[in-house]
Amino acid sequence: MIHFSQSLTRLIGELKKLPGVGERTALRLAFHILKSPRLGKDLAESLLEVHAGVRFCSVCFGITEEDPCCICSGERDETVICVVEEPQDLLAVERSGAFSGRYHVLHGALSPLSGVMPADLKIAELLRRLEGSSIREIVLATNFSVEGEATALYLGGLIKPLGIKVTRLARGMPIGGDLEYVDSATVQKALEGRNEL
């Protein structure tokens, strides 16, 4: 690649660091950006804006531009905290419109095999929020993966002894789910948790 421009080579290198972007995609993106210089400039500016302005809330560790975030400082139910793995999970719960309490973002899930231990997550920060607070329920909304389930189990073990109610999102059939195509573990959980009509 001798005839490449140095700065373009650098751009391709940076693009390759994005998830799911390999050599070919990075090349395609770079040439696309090259063809629309406006896009490159706008993208750079908004990256710098995010870099300068977006931080994690010091209370819930969600994404925010002001600290504490609008959820932590807003008029939300202070007695319920929904615990999620990542900031995007917070958005998913928020989008559902079914939760009016506050949040706590762990920034990951326990995964001893990949070296993610309790100290790597915002667990100590969560326990500190519970001390002498009026919180009466913790909704564990970690993912339903091995790591997410392990994290929920671990948190339950820590929080229940404090006399706080600990709940987990219901497992069952997804809306629009087709029995034929849903995995059998989900069907099993849906059967176990069946409700009377």
Next chain:
Amino acid sequence: MIHFSQSLTRLIGELKKLPGVGERTALRLAFHILKSPRLGKDLAESLLEVHAGVRFCSVCFGITEEDPCCICSGERDETVICVVEEPQDLLAVERSGAFSGRYHVLHGALSPLSGVMPADLKIAELLRRLEGSSIREIVLATNFSVEGEATALYLGGLIKPLGIKVTRLARGMPIGGDLEYVDSATVQKALEGRNEL
């Protein structure tokens, strides 16, 4: 998405303008960038660097930081020009190591249905390069798509009357190609162009 940071929303909007990036991918990329602020900053800087430094060569319209580019100003065979559609095609030919002449990038291919007419490509610029020059061969390396073939045909019709040899890249089986899996049009062209061993 009320609880989103404004600058993050803007970043997601910009990312969505990239080819092959939809809402979900943009979200994933944005959150990845948020988790590694260093990457966001580096990416922004290299985008600005490309925006400020990279331009098209005024002779061949390839990518360059200096004008004319190193191929146009270097010691390359001045009598052969390889015509390609896009700057990345120039790189593909260059990577093959089989071409020692100069290039001309059209920046597209004829496509009347999408409104790409001869005046939209660097065709007039190519013809100007041929005037009173020592060029003896034009290698048409446009793609083997309908548009690329049409462009090659069109250019051939323009250039041949000038008394310059016009060639087209060979069609045939790709190296490592499996007869079973290669499309029949390619097999047909490979048969028509068969060489004696």
